[in-house]
Amino acid sequence: MLCKICKKEKPIAGFLGLCRECIIEKFDESLAIIREAHKIAREAYRLPAFPPKAKNGLACNTCGNECKIPKNSFGYCGLVKNSNNKLIRLAGTPEKGLLEYYYDPLPTNCVASHFCPASSERGYNLAVFYGACNFNCLFCQNWFFKNLTKKLGPLVSASSLAEAAMRSDVNCVCFFGGTPDVQIMHAIKASELMIELKKPVLRICMESNGNANPALLKRFAELSMQSGGCIKIDLKFWDERLNIAITGISNKVSYKNFEMLAEFHKERREPYFLYASTLLVPHYVTLEEIKNIASFIASLDESIPYILLAFHPEYKFSDMGFTSKEFALKCLQVCKKAGLENVEIGNKHLLV
Secondary structure, eight states: OBOTTTOOBOSOOTTTOOOHHHHHHTHHHHHHHHHHHHHHHHHTTTOOSSOOBOTTOEEOOSBTTOOEEOTTEEOTTSSEEESSSOEEESSSBTTBEEEEEEEEESSOOOGGGGTOGGGGSOSEEEEEEESOOSOOOTTOTTTTHHHHHHHTOOEEOHHHHHHHTTSTTEEEEEEEESOGGGGHHHHHHHHHHHHHTTOSSOEEEEEEOSOBOHHHHHHHHHHHHHHTOOEEEEOOOSSHHHHHHHHSSOSHHHHHHHHHHHHHHHHOBTTBOEEEEEEEOTTTSOHHHHHHHHHHHHHHOTTSOEEEEEOOOOGGGTTSOOOOHHHHHHHHHHHHHTTOSOEEEEOGGGOO
């Protein structure tokens, strides 16, 4: 494909039409192309192209996007509306969580399974898939969640979810999606109820992009820590320009929240509390990106597990290739050289 900026033939995602180098070196020139790509991707689901920042809009502080929603319009996630200057939460409250859940036999394909004690247990994980997100990853591996956002269903209360977790053979709960961040109030209430029901073993975990309201994420972290669970944050890119270009959103909040969660990890390294992961997207995630992310994690705590995930071509990056085994192994060595003690390659069956 020809990059729309440098006009050179490069292995790039055709939908975005930009090479990594131009995104970084000519970011201002790339912005119009970036914005158009995200607008097209999201308009099919009737979602705003970018987080609204209306001068007189109503503020939603549920997640790191901090939308300011204009009158009779939606927030970025599609779950919050300014209805005649009144903020209406259509989902993500304790009463209404936009999600699907199912019982997943242990051991699951959880990103943290390399290190989690549940991987050696019999029983089930209650997998809670939230149907909304505050990123717009053009390579999203679970992009079908957008259909849940569009139809705004099914809706499940926190109390109903807590009851579902009380099945005798359920050992853990994992909130993921989409991302739990835009419905974290629902996840917090469900977790509080699960802990109140005092089941002997019920680890409460989360997989997130980290773009959460810091105070709400801290509250969930307290509950997860109390239950013996863990939190996994997907650090998608190191360079903020790449994050904006390919996810539509800055990664500043994600990294700040990761630093906060690292303090919890220092209090409980067994079993590990905090995990990081990065999807090895060909030609956009480079060794330099991995080196910077690994060095950042190691600067906080060298014991934090880091999982390098093999990429499967999906969504708007369906024309990209799979991650090569050679590249994944090089990333592994870079991480170890940066000082990380616990690094694994995930999705090994996808490597070519």
